[in-house]
Every structure is written in C-alpha cells, then in structure tokens.
Amino acid sequence: MTANQIRLIALDMIMSKGSGHIGSSFSIAEIVSYLYEHFDLINKDKLILSKGHAVPAIYAALNILGIIPDEELTTFREVNSRLQGHPCHKLIPELHATTGSLGQGLSIAIGHAIASKMEKSDRKIFCIVGDGEMQEGQIWEAIQLTPTLGLNNLVCIIDNNGYQNDGPIINERIYNPYIYDGFGWFAREIMNGNDSIVIEHGFQIHDSRPTMLILHTRKNAGMEFLGEKNWHGSLPTEEEYKQIKEKLSAKH
Amino acid sequence: MQSIREAFGQQLIEEAKKDNKIVCLSIDLAGPTKTQKFKNEFPDRFIECGISEANAIGIASGLSEYGFYPFVCSFGSFLSGRYDQIRCSLAYSGAKAVLIGTHPGLAIGRDGVTQMGLEDVNVLRALPSINIYNPGTPNETKDIIQYLCKNKQLAYVRIGRQEAEEFFTRSEQIDFVKKAFSGYKKDPKYKEIVIYTTGCMLKNSMELAKLLFEKTDREVHIYHVSRLKPFRPCNTIGSRSIVLTIEDHSTIGGLATAMCEYLVESKITVESFYPFGIDRIWPEGGKPEDLYQKYGLSIESMFQSVMKLLENR
Numbered sequence: 001m002t003a004n005q006i007r008l009i010a011l012d013m014i015m016s017k018g019s020g021h022i023g024s025s026f027s028i029a030e031i032v033s034y035l036y037e038h039f040d041l042i043n044k045d046k047l048i049l050s051k052g053h054a055v056p057a058i059y060a061a062l063n064i065l066g067i068i069p070d071e072e073l074t075t076f077r078e079v080n081s082r083l084q085g086h087p088c089h090k091l092i093p094e095l096h097a098t099t100g101s102l103g104q105g106l107s108i109a110i111g112h113a114i115a116s117k118m119e120k121s122d123r124k125i126f127c128i129v130g131d132g133e134m135q136e137g138q139i140w141e142a143i144q145l146t147p148t149l150g151l152n153n154l155v156c157i158i159d160n161n162g163y164q165n166d167g168p169i170i171n172e173r174i175y176n177p178y179i180y181d182g183f184g185w186f187a188r189e190i191m192n193g194n195d196s197i198v199i200e201h202g203f204q205i206h207d208s209r210p211t212m213l214i215l216h217t218r219k220n221a222g223m224e225f226l227g228e229k230n231w232h233g234s235l236p237t238e239e240e241y242k243q244i245k246e247k248l249s250a251k252h
Numbered sequence: 253m254q255s256i257r258e259a260f261g262q263q264l265i266e267e268a269k270k271d272n273k274i275v276c277l278s279i280d281l282a283g284p285t286k287t288q289k290f291k292n293e294f295p296d297r298f299i300e301c302g303i304s305e306a307n308a309i310g311i312a313s314g315l316s317e318y319g320f321y322p323f324v325c326s327f328g329s330f331l332s333g334r335y336d337q338i339r340c341s342l343a344y345s346g347a348k349a350v351l352i353g354t355h356p357g358l359a360i361g362r363d364g365v366t367q368m369g370l371e372d373v374n375v376l377r378a379l380p381s382i383n384i385y386n387p388g389t390p391n392e393t394k395d396i397i398q399y400l401c402k403n404k405q406l407a408y409v410r411i412g413r414q415e416a417e418e419f420f421t422r423s424e425q426i427d428f429v430k431k432a433f434s435g436y437k438k439d440p441k442y443k444e445i446v447i448y449t450t451g452c453m454l455k456n457s458m459e460l461a462k463l464l465f466e467k468t469d470r471e472v473h474i475y476h477v478s479r480l481k482p483f484r485p486c487n488t489i490g491s492r493s494i495v496l497t498i499e500d501h502s503t504i505g506g507l508a509t510a511m512c513e514y515l516v517e518s519k520i521t522v523e524s525f526y527p528f529g530i531d532r533i534w535p536e537g538g539k540p541e542d543l544y545q546k547y548g549l550s551i552e553s554m555f556q557s558v559m560k561l562l563e564n565r
Contacts, residue, residue: 089346090346096317097314097345098340098345098346099340101336104310104336104337107306107308107313107314107337107341110307111311112314114299114315115315115318115320116318118318137306138307138310141302141304141307144302144304145307149299
C-alpha cells in the first residue's frame with residue numbers, strides 16, 4: 001500500500017461526512033503504510049494509535065488490506081457503525097486499542113509490551129503519539145516507566161507535524177531526542193517523515209532499549225500546493241477537495 | 253482480628269495460585285495495600301508501576317487484551333481520581349480488571365482528607381461496564397475476591413484498612429445483601445427501623461441497631477450491602493418504615509443515593525429516610541474514633557441523631 005492511497009481513502013471518508021481530522025491523518029500516512037508493509041499488524045504485531053483522531057488513516061489501511069470492505073467506508077462517523085470517529089477496539093479487533101482521550105495510548109502499549117514479554121512472544125508493539133499529545137502528563141508517566149521495565153519490544157513514534165488544535169505546537173522542546181535518551185530510550189529523529197524512502201532508511205528498532213522515533217512530518221503532506229495551514233480539524237473547500245484528489249491520484 | 257486489606261491480600265494469593273493470569277499492578281503502595289506478600293510469592297506477576305496511577309490503569313487495559321486479569325491497587329481516592337483513564341481505557345474499552353481502592357472513608361485518620369476515599373463510589377457509579385463492591389468483613393472480602401476471579405469483570409472494590417469483626421461465614425454462594433440482625437417485638441405500636449449499611453461501617457451499624465432495639469419500642473432490621481452497583485435491596489422495606497443508610501462515604505452518590513433511587517422507583521413511601529455519611533462537608537484528619545464522632549458516624553452520634561429523628565416525627 002502507498003501513503004497516497006491511504007490519503008485518498010481517508011480524505012473521501014472525512015469529506016463525505018464533513019467531519020474528521022484530515023491533517024492529523026495525512027501526516028502519518030507514510031509511517032502507517034510503512035508499518036503495515038513491514039510488520040504483521042493483522043495477526044501478530046500491534047499498532048496503538050494514541051492520537052486516536054487520526055483513525056481515518058488506519059481505516060484506510062484496513063480497507064486496502066480487505067479487512068474493512070469498501071461499502072463500509074461510507075458508514076464512518078454514522079450511527080450504528082463500526083467506524084467510530086475515534087478507534088473502538090470492541091467494534092474492530094484490528095484496532096488494537098480504544099483511544100481518543102489523548103495521553104492514554106502509550107500506557108496501553110506498555111500493557112501490550114509487558115504481556116508479550118510474559119508470553120515470551122517476539123511481537124512488536126508500535127504506538128503513534130501526537131506532538132501536541134506530548135503535553136499530556138500521562139505520556140511522561142509512560143515514558144519514565146518503559147525503559148525501567150526493559151521493554152525493548154515497544155516502539156513509540158512521535159508524529160511531529162508541528163500543529164495542535166489551536167495552532168502551532170507550543171512545546172517544540174519535545175522534539176529533542178536527548179530527552180528520551182536521558183530517560184533510557186533509544187531516540188532517533190527521522191527528518192522527513194513524509195518521504196517513504198527516508199523512513200525506509202531511517203527506521204530502526206533498538207535491540208535492548210525501547211525505541212523513540214521522532215518523526216518530522218507535515219499536516220499538509222500530499223496537499224502542499226494549498227500552502228501551510230493548520231489542517232487539524234478544518235476541511236478543504238469543494239474546489240480544494242477536487243484538486244487534492246487530482247494531485248494524490250497523479251502521484252499514485 | 254484481621255483487617256479487610258489483609259483478607260484481600262491473603263485471598264489474592266489464593267486465587268493467583270489457581271489462576272496464573274492474575275497479575276498485580278502496584279503504585280508504590282504494596283505495604284498499605286497488603287500486596288507485599290503477593291510480590292514475594294509471585295515476583296513475575298507483580299508489576300511495580302511507580303507513582304503513576306493513570307499509567308497503571310492504561311497498563312491494566314493493555315494486559316487485559318491477552319487474558320491477564322490485573323488487580324490495580326492503590327488508595328481509593330487516587331484511583332477514582334483517574335476517572336478519565338478508568339472511563340476510556342478500561343470501561344469503554346471493554347477491559348476486565350479489578351481496581352482495588354483501599355483506605356475508603358475516614359479510617360486512615362491522621363493522614364487527612366487528601367488520602368481518604370470519600371466520593372469514590374459517586375465518581376464511578378455512572379460508568380456503564382463497572383461494578384462496585386464494598387465488603388465489610390474479612391470473610392466477605394475473601395468471598396468477593398474469589399467471586400471476582402470466577403466471574404471476571406471490570407470492578408472497583410473498596411478495601412478498608414481497619415480491623416473488622418467477623419459477622420459472616422465463608423460462602424461460595426454469595427449474597428450481596430445480607431441480613432445482619434433482626435429484632436422483633438410483640439405487637440409493635442410503630443413501624444420498624446430498617447438500616448442498610450455497607451463496608452466497614454458494619455460494626456458501628458450493628459451496635460446502633462442493637463441499641464435502637466433496646467432503647468426504642470420499634471423492631472429493627474439491619475442489612476449489610478457488599479455490592480453497591482448494581483444495587484438491589486432485600487424486598488423488605490415496607491411503606492411507612494424508618495429507613496437509615498450508613499456508609500463511610502459522602503451521602504451523595506453512594507448507598508444513600510442508591511437507596512433513594514430504589515424507594516422512588518418502587519413507589520415505596522417511607523415515614524423517614526436518613527442518610528448517615530459524610531454529609532456535604534469536608535472532614536479533616538485526626539484519630540479515627542474522634543473523626544467518626546465529629547462527623548456523625550460513631551455509634552453514639554448516630555444513636556442521638558436517630559432519637560432526635562424519632563422525636564420530631
């Protein structure tokens with residue numbers, strides 16, 4: 001699967017309801033497609049989307065894999081639907097955690113990682129956290145504990161897209177890999193998280209320490225021609241929508 | 253006399269011997285929550301999370317995905333204080349885990365209000381998917397822990413720190429509302445006093461019941477409730493009785509509220525209803541006996557309140 005495939009599906013889903021988070025879903029399209037391509041996220045490894053509002057990207061990936069049928073995509077954010085606005089594990093088992101209230105996913109990921117150690121499984125646990133989400137205190141509870149428990153099977157990915165709901169990120173200092181290194185993680189920055197080749201070269205899982213991947217991304221990845229804007233919860237106009245689709249389909 | 257928390261710690265080990273999916277999450281309070289022995293016995297199943305309640309709750313959620321049955325142990329005030337994590341990561345997620353909230357009520361005494369679980373039942377009661385327990389004796393505690401391990405669910409259990417007199421025998425067939433005492437009188441002139449109590453207030457409530465039976469002309473019946481949610485009283489509250497609820501918890505959102513809901517829904521008109529508890533006031537720290545006296549939960553202060561109630565009737 002490709003990142004633009006994910007973007008097209010996510011975009012249509014969100015525009016059909018006039019509700020959803022485009023920028024947040026677009027910025028993680030490359031890393032999501034990378035993870036689904038290189039790991040077995042259906043039968044073995046786990047992906048916890050702590051920034052749950054970006055779930056359209058995951059619904060898109062699961063659609064491409066045939067887990068969510070095409071017809072079901074139109075039920076996104078509708079009543080009686082499995083495709084809730086934020087991931088609901090009870091409804092779709094391939095969504096490995098129920099998230100949406102920011103700050104809680106990394107703790108859940110620790111639970112998965114501990115369980116995997118206890119079961120002597122070599123599965124990997126991935127957790128995608130938003131950069132704004134790093135402002136939540138619980139994330140730091142989890143960051144402190146993970147290396148202490150020796151959870152080298154846990155990979156946390158910070159999606160540094162530079163924006164949060166009300167504007168540019170107010171806590172850029174969290175981009176500093178030395179912070180996580182100081183807590184005992186293996187920290188690595190990937191400077192262009194929206195370039196699949198860069199991710200391919202830069203992605204690394206440390207063998208003995210938990211891994212913190214600081215991914216520098218853009219919310220307007222895939223629609224750069226529209227300029228820099230906080231695409232958190234806002235939607236393109238009908239005209240912009242058409243243009244974005246054209247661009248994404250062309251690059252496809 | 254054994255304390256509720258000791259009984260809990262003991263039974264947890266018994267259950268863990270039978271079920272290797274039982275794990276214990278500690279939040280730097282293994283001593284006070286009496287899970288130290290579990291740690292010694294099952295070091296691989298004891299996970300020290302450090303002082304991070306929200307994190308521990310999330311970890312329990314993740315563990316439950318793999319069939320582990322986590323017991324998350326801390327003071328009731330601190331655990332229930334992480335309402336959003338309990339709500340989203342446990343209840344809404346459909347996770348099964350047991351939240352052990354120790355030191356409910358005034359009983360911690362000298363440490364003071366920030367350490368007391370006074371509104372914990374109220375906080376959690378509205379959450380679908382969670383059941384709330386409040387055992388009053390060591391045997392009842394062991395029965396409930398055993399029951400929760402046989403019937404895995406998301407549960408919050410108040411576990412008292414104090415020693416508790418035993419009133420019940422162990423039983424596999426669990427009754428969440430038990431009659432603790434009934435005093436009948438020949439040709440009573442007035443309707444009976446019905447007392448519903450819960451958790452560690454059982455002893456004081458029993459003494460109150462006997463005193464009222466002795467000193468008034470009324471029949472007295474007292475029931476102990478060890479499961480506050482769902483709550484179903486015994487179907488013996490006749491109309492025109494005097495109903496008292498007694499809990500070491502706010503009068504809002506606990507047993508008193510559950511009883512009022514029941515009375516109204518069942519269209520039972522009682523003569524008087526009086527809730528004993530921490531009544532819309534901040535208590536304080538001090539010697540426990542002094543606190544119970546000052547905040548109206550000692551035998552003597554409750555007796556005085558009831559006598560005044562009967563006079564003013």
